[in-house]
Amino acid sequence: MTVFRTSLRNFFAHKGRMALSAVAVLLSVAFVSGTLVFTDTMNTTFDKLFAVSSADVTVSPKGAEDTEAPATGRPETLPASLVDQVGKVEGVKSAEGAVSSMSITVVNSENKNMGSTTGAPTIAANWTQNDLKSMEIASGHAPRGPTEVMVDADTADKHKLKLGDELRTIAVTGDFTAKITGIASFKVTNPGAAVVFYDTATAQRELLGKEGLFTNVMVVADDGVSDEVLKKNLASALEQPYKLQTAEEAADAGREEVGSFLDVMKYAMLGFAGIAFLVGIFLIVNTFSMLVAQRTREIGLMRAIGSSRKQVNRSVLIEALLLGLVGSIAGVAAGVGLAVGLMKMMSAVGMNLSTDDLTVKWTTPVVGMVLGIVVTVLAAYIPARRAGKVSPMAALRDSGMPADGRAGWIRGGIGLVLTGGGAAALLVATQAEKASEGSMFLGLGVVLSLIGFVVVGPLLAGGVVRVISVLVLRMFGPVGRMAERNALRNPRRTGATGAALMIGLALVACLSVVGSSMVASATEELDKSVGADFIVQSATMGPIVPQAQEALKKTPGLEHVTDYKGVDAKITAPDGTAEDLQLVAADPTYAQDLRRETVAGELSAAYGKDAMSVGSDYAEKRGVKVGDTIKVDFKNGSPAELKIAAITSDDTNVDKGAMYLNVTTAAQYVPAEKMPENMIMFAKAVDGQEKEAYTALKKSLAEYPQYKVQNQTDFKQDLKDQIGQLLNIVYGLLALAIIVAILGVVNTLALSVVERTREIGLMRAIGLSRRQLRRMIRLESVVIALFGALLGLGLGMGWGTSAQQLLALEGLGVLEIPWPTIITVFVGSAFVGLFAALVPAFRAGRMNVLNAIATE
Numbered sequence: 010m011t012v013f014r015t016s017l018r019n020f021f022a023h024k025g026r027m028a029l030s031a032v033a034v035l036l037s038v039a040f041v042s043g044t045l046v047f048t049d050t051m052n053t054t055f056d057k058l059f060a061v062s063s064a065d066v067t068v069s070p071k072g073a074e075d076t077e078a079p080a081t082g083r084p085e086t087l088p089a090s091l092v093d094q095v096g097k098v099e100g101v102k103s104a105e106g107a108v109s110s111m112s113i114t115v116v117n118s119e120n121k122n123m124g125s126t127t128g129a130p131t132i133a134a135n136w137t138q139n140d141l142k143s144m145e146i147a148s149g150h151a152p153r154g155p156t157e158v159m160v161d162a163d164t165a166d167k168h169k170l171k172l173g174d175e176l177r178t179i180a181v182t183g184d185f186t187a188k189i190t191g192i193a194s195f196k197v198t199n200p201g202a203a204v205v206f207y208d209t210a211t212a213q214r215e216l217l218g219k220e221g222l223f224t225n226v227m228v229v230a231d232d233g234v235s236d237e238v239l240k241k242n243l244a245s246a247l248e249q250p251y252k253l254q255t256a257e258e259a260a261d262a263g264r265e266e267v268g269s270f271l272d273v274m275k276y277a278m279l280g281f282a283g284i285a286f287l288v289g290i291f292l293i294v295n296t297f298s299m300l301v302a303q304r305t306r307e308i309g310l311m312r313a314i315g316s317s318r319k320q321v322n323r324s325v326l327i328e329a330l331l332l333g334l335v336g337s338i339a340g341v342a343a344g345v346g347l348a349v350g351l352m353k354m355m356s357a358v359g360m361n362l363s364t365d366d367l368t369v370k371w372t373t374p375v376v377g378m379v380l381g382i383v384v385t386v387l388a389a390y391i392p393a394r395r396a397g398k399v400s401p402m403a404a405l406r407d408s409g410m411p412a413d414g415r416a417g418w419i420r421g422g423i424g425l426v427l428t429g430g431g432a433a434a435l436l437v438a439t440q441a442e443k444a445s446e447g448s449m450f451l452g453l454g455v456v457l458s459l460i461g462f463v464v465v466g467p468l469l470a471g472g473v474v475r476v477i478s479v480l481v482l483r484m485f486g487p488v489g490r491m492a493e494r495n496a497l498r499n500p501r502r503t504g505a506t507g508a509a510l511m512i513g514l515a516l517v518a519c520l521s522v523v524g525s526s527m528v529a530s531a532t533e534e535l536d537k538s539v540g541a542d543f544i545v546q547s548a549t550m551g552p553i554v555p556q557a558q559e560a561l562k563k564t565p566g567l568e569h570v571t572d573y574k575g576v577d578a579k580i581t582a583p584d585g586t587a588e589d590l591q592l593v594a595a596d597p598t599y600a601q602d603l604r605r606e607t608v609a610g611e612l613s614a615a616y617g618k619d620a621m622s623v624g625s626d627y628a629e630k631r632g633v634k635v636g637d638t639i640k641v642d643f644k645n646g647s648p649a650e651l652k653i654a655a656i657t658s659d660d661t662n663v664d665k666g667a668m669y670l671n672v673t674t675a676a677q678y679v680p681a682e683k684m685p686e687n688m689i690m691f692a693k694a695v696d697g698q699e700k701e702a703y704t705a706l707k708k709s710l711a712e713y714p715q716y717k718v719q720n721q722t723d724f725k726q727d728l729k730d731q732i733g734q735l736l737n738i739v740y741g742l743l744a745l746a747i748i749v750a751i752l753g754v755v756n757t758l759a760l761s762v763v764e765r766t767r768e769i770g771l772m773r774a775i776g777l778s779r780r781q782l783r784r785m786i787r788l789e790s791v792v793i794a795l796f797g798a799l800l801g802l803g804l805g806m807g808w809g810t811s812a813q814q815l816l817a818l819e820g821l822g823v824l825e826i827p828w829p830t831i832i833t834v835f836v837g838s839a840f841v842g843l844f845a846a847l848v849p850a851f852r853a854g855r856m857n858v859l860n861a862i863a864t865e
Contacts (some may be wrong), residue, residue, distance in 0.1 A: 025420060029330055029756040030296040033254035033289040033749045034336025035343055040282040040378040040745055042344025046178050047351045049368040055267045057197045057366065059260035060710050062143040064227035065236050066243060067259050068095060069086035069148060069252040078576060078831030080685030082112040082181030082552045084220040087251075095226050098246040102235040106223035108212040109134040112551060114179040114715040115205055123160075123176065127355075127650065128549075129201035133178060135212035139202050139227040140193075149191035152208045154484040155215075161192035161204040163210050163510070166813040177206065179555050179713060181686060183482070187211075210825040218682075238468055256837045284512065286380070288746045289731075290388040291463075291509035293332075295502060297392035297758040298327060326386055333385030334378075341377040390392035396648060424465025431458025432795050435541025435807065445571050447815045455808055462511065462804055466504030470796060471497060474776055481839075482788055488780070488781050492788035493762070496796075503793055506757045509750040511804065513743050521827045525779040530821035534662050535725060541571070541602035541691035542699055542718050546640040546802050557713045561690060566702035566710040569598045571691040574684070576675050580633035580668075583641040592641070592668045595677035600759035602691040604662060608636040610655035612669070620671040646679035662820030751845050758790055758849035769853055770862035783850040787843055790850075794842030 012296075066179045070085035079085070089106055096104040111130045115123040124131040134140075136151045138157060144161070149172050152159050158176055163169070170189060177186045187207070213220045229240045233409045236255035243253055254262065274721075301308070308321055345367075352362040434454030441447025474496050482489035494504050545561060547553065553561075562570045574594040581587045593599075596617040605612055608625050615622035620639075623633055633639070636651055642648045651670065653859060659665050674686060694702035699720075763767065769782065806826060 020491055020802070027328075029297065029326045029337070029752045030289075030293050031332055031336040032383075033292045033752050034198075034333060034385055035340040036745060036749055037282060037289050037384075038287045038337050038340025038381040038474070039287055039343035039347050041279060041380060042341045042373055043347030044275060044278040044282060044344075045343055045373045045376065046348035046367070046369055048271050049373070049842065050348060050362060050371055051200070051271055052268065053366045053368040054198045054200055054362060054390055056264060057262065058195075058200065060256070060501070061197055062139075063254075063256040063259040064139050065230040066228040066239050067254045067256075067811065068226040068228060068247075069224070069241065069249050069251050069254070071252055080552055082110070082150065082226045082686050083217060083682070084110050084555065086217055086224055087226060087706060088705060089221045090855045091247075092223065092226055092544030094247070095228055095243065096244050096569055100230045100231050100242045100490045102229045102234075102238045103138075105137050105139060105227045106209070107137050107139065107225040108209065108216055108222075109136060109224050109225050110180070110216045112210040112214065114713070115203065116177050116179065116453055116714060117170070118175050119711065120714055121168075123164060124203050124378070124549075125201045126716075127201050129203070131203045131205075133180075133205050133207065133212065134324070135209040136206040137227060137356060140206070144193045144195055147192050147194040149189070151191055151605075152187070152206060153190070154208060154631055155211045158187035158189040158206070159193055160189055161199060161200075161202075161537075162192050162194040162204040163199050164205075165189075165192050177207070179554060179556075179715070180216055184492075185211075185215050195503070199361055200649070201361055211495055215221060218571030218818050219377065229368060246675070266394045272476050272581055274435050278742065281745065283746060284516070284713060284743065285452075285746045285749050286384050287510050288509045288749045288753070290384060292749060292756060293329070293385055293388035295391060295505050295753060295757055296760065297329065297389045298395070298505075299502065299757070299764060301325065301392050301395055308740060311849055322393045326389060329386045329389030329393070330382060332389075333382035334413055336385065337378045337381030339521050340381055340434065341374045344373070344377060345609070350645065356390050388648060405451070405458040419652040421465055421468035422462075424461050424468060426461075427457050428461030429467055429470050431455070431461050434458075436812040438811050441815065444815045447818070450800065451808075451811055451815060454811065456805070459512070459515070462507045462800055466508045466511075466800070467500035467503075467802065470500040470503045470507065473796050473799060474792055476504065477792050477799070481795065482792060485784065485788060488785045489788055492785045493790060495765075495785070495831065496792050502757060502761075503796065505751055506793050509753040509802060510747070510838070511801035513746040514798055514801030514807065514838070515805035516746075517740060517834060518802045518831060519735055519808040520805075522657070522806055522809025522825075523704045523816070524732050525810050525825040525827040525830075526809070526816065526823055527821055528732055528824040529825040531662065531728055533823050534820065535721060538604045538661065538663055539602070539721060540604055540693070541693045542720060543692040544689065544721075544724055545692065545706070545710070545716055546689040547715050548836065549714070549715065550688070553686060553690060553716060554713070555688065557710060557716060558687060558690065560709045561692070561706065562713070563694075564705045566695055566698040566816060568693045568695045569596075571596045571598045572672050572687050573599065573601050573689045573691065574675070575688055576679065577644040578646075579642040579644075581642070582633060583637050583639070584631055586631060590668065592670055593664070594670055594672040596672055598690065599669070599695070600692055601693065605661070605664065606658040610653070612655045612657065613655035616671040616674075617654060618671075619649065619651055619674060620654040621651045621668055621674070621683075622657055623653055624659045625668040626659045626666060627668070627819040628653075628656045637805050641678075643678045645683035649678045657672060660820070665721070665820060677864045706803040747841075751841055754790055754793060754842065754845035756850065757793070758786060759852070761789075762786065762849050762853045766856065767862060770858050770860070773856070773858045786853055790838050791842035794838045794845065795835070798838035802831055802835060820833075 035715070040711065068091070070087055070088070087106075092104050092106045093100060110133050113131060113133045115131055115133070117123055146159070147162055149159070150428045158178075160170060160176070170192075172189055174189045175186055176189065177184055191206075193206070207215070210220055213222055217224070226240065228243070230236060237435065240253050240255050258377060311321060348366060349735040352364060353360055431454045434450045438450035438454055441450065474493065478493035478496075480487070482493050485492070486665075545553065559571075572595060576592045576594045578590065578592055579587055580590050597613065599614065600612050607622075609621070612618060612622060621639070623639075629634065633653055633656070635656060638650050639653060640648060641651050651674070657669075659668070692702070692706065703718070703720055709716055710716050717727075771778075773782065810824060813821070
């Protein structure tokens, strides 16, 4: 109990010095808790939506599990007669036909897309009784004819739609317009989908191509009949095999589809939280190391009056436990606030998440608390052991910790071994023949080199800080030299403080190198292989509707336009091996639009009658050669025997592994109604008319805002922007780790000022001005920050270079170091150092000289 009281007294006596460490724990725990609350809330939102919108049993076409937005642009359908057939089955209270399609675009009178901007689908459907379970008509009435449409309230509010406004719906069957006669509100939270409703006949005719068809039959069970029993009755009564799902199964299917995306997001965010925790460990270790060093005489007195090593050790660990407890409790609470903030931010960009669905599972605070406390206590373990080793004789002198020099050399040796092992693993990764083999060595190299740099940091601090000081500090005269010596006074402390910043900046540098190399490689590949002047595709990667294709082909100034379709088939090689693959059915002009090197045969011959090409990897794997015949079973079509006319090289990053055939060949075996629409189209301008053709193409597709018309410059910029956006998101998540690292610099300087109180008083007494004192502390902070930045950027560029060598095996063969980014980050680190030193320097400057000199 005495140990606990002592720990409690010390904790509150040094609460100011503990504050920044507590903030680091708080931020890390908040990120973990906020991530869990946010993803759990999203799961709850989708679960409620799926549960309330599902019928007791849903009858769907057998192939409906593949996708709700098929490449044909038309969902799989059921005959309308099935509704009556289902209605007569025992246990059925009612059956209703439903029409639903996601292969549509809705635009307003100004030709602006009314769909979601977050990737959520636009859903067109007929208004049914089942929809009343999840929605209610807020104003107006349900559609009653071909010129009427009803929209959901969220879409209406977002796009300022009102009753009487006209909407145009673009589907593969054609365009049609209707006026808004009703607005329906969701009874539960709509995560962001845009929903439009038509009357049944209009939905069948305009979305499916003709009346008398449905995409689903929604079945309601009689009172006392369970969903499972109803499903069994339907399975027995229906002659043809259909896909039957109970409400629970339909909800599970929807949950699984959404859950895979949410899991990726959750674990990615938790990974960044882990990085923040790792950085926080350095802050906590530094804090307790400095506190223990400052209390050396106090601990010596405790040992002299009878405290055992274990009691001293336990006292420090109890302080860490209290720190972890306080930081974790605050972190869990802050995590809930962070989750609410994320929900508000997502709602602002179009994904609606209501705080009514806020979900805080009991596991969330438990995970946050356990993680925060365990990490804090483990981080304090080494300083606690050092405290336990303090001799009772330390009460008589003001000395450092025992065996500092020996421990430093041992640590340096271990660090050099780990760093060398990491470098060797990275080198092995760059020499790998397959990316899958090299990735293991890359991961090992990253881990070993990171740990090695952390361990060897104090050894590096002496040399690196001196070099930085010559370049940065010497111009400030005696103040600069004092700042340098302060940074070198305790290399272990400087190394640990710099290492915290090093981790975040290493990841920034690595990702910058990888991202820049990907853009440069893709740009080089496009320049080398793409011959088309223009590329047309959907922003959501949906199919291009026939009317847009026709408008494109009628554009003046074009030498040719190329169709490009993905056709699913089962391919049986001569050795009897069958695989489900996708073939590229294209016009022969595609050989001009994408220049592909062949290792055998002529690519132009692959576009001949009953001919095709295969990739070199497939040919080598299956022992296929030019002249062989392959059996192709087209999905929703008939089987064919196609001759291999060419083998293309897979030493590329564009269309790698693609198998080509003429679109007319595919049309011989796949019925027109089952033939996929173009996913992308290419166009070549008449020589000398590129600018005019570009303008004409934009004008031709102006009525279809869902499609992008890009020349090669646009395409490259789009690729660069996409990678840049992804990197910005990653940098934003890494910002937490960098903030914690900055707190580490602040805490180190603050504790260092306390530690040097008497020294500062003496310097002030012999003539050092407040301004010079503050400058000295700021310069010390700058050199520590630049030390961490130099190590981090160097390490990160090494990781990024090794990763690029692996990507080169996948076709991304250009290494590009983003020097502007690297230099900006390095210079920015100096400003980080200045910022971190503001408060400690201000406090040092306000010290009373006499009181400081009198400090023990």
